[in-house]
Amino acid sequence: LAKTTQPISMDSYEGQEVNITCSHNNIATNDYITWYQQFPSQGPRFIIQGYKTKVTNEVASLFIPADRKSSTLSLPRVSLSDTAVYYCLVGPLNTNAGKSTFGDGTTLTVKP
């Protein structure tokens, strides 16, 4: 399973765009990249998932370069409620995604 590396923490202010980068140098051909968000005292929640190029949904965008050795989660115009831990997971989706390794995540703190 691919190992991921993320910054331990990031600070931002309300209304700014936040980009969190995840490195996954040994990503395999059949691996997908998935991001989860976790608030204190809650289980992680799915944010976005992608394989290559760019994926966008109602809450975030995911940018994946051609070599797929990294990925960037982009949160537009963050608010205080976006303060959470963000996890990048890399693993094959068709064989037990739950086996993908959770790293220590990135703690995002949004300030007023």
Place this chain on the structure above:
Amino acid sequence: NAGVTQTPKFQVLKTGQSMTLQCAQDMNHNSMYWYRQDPGMGLRLIYYSASEGTTDKGEVPNGYNVSRLNKREFSLRLESAAPSQTSVYFCASTTGTVGEKLFFGSGTQLSVL
């Protein structure tokens, strides 16, 4: 729908006691997982069940046992609790197909004294 339901939400045990954490999902998912999360750290996989009737070890299985009672329920048992097992335990489920995503319960805070 309730999603993934875990019971209890909080539990305090003495060293050597046993207990079972319960997890149930109502999404007709095939695969279920148990994780533990220690303070300030990510989740580590304890055991998982790819489908009803099967279970496999994850990254940190020692000291735990699991039972996939039926498609809905997946329980985690601590036979002889140790202080090192003090953690937050999360259950999750997925469809088990391509494009799947994990759905998590709200967790069980376990303290072993």
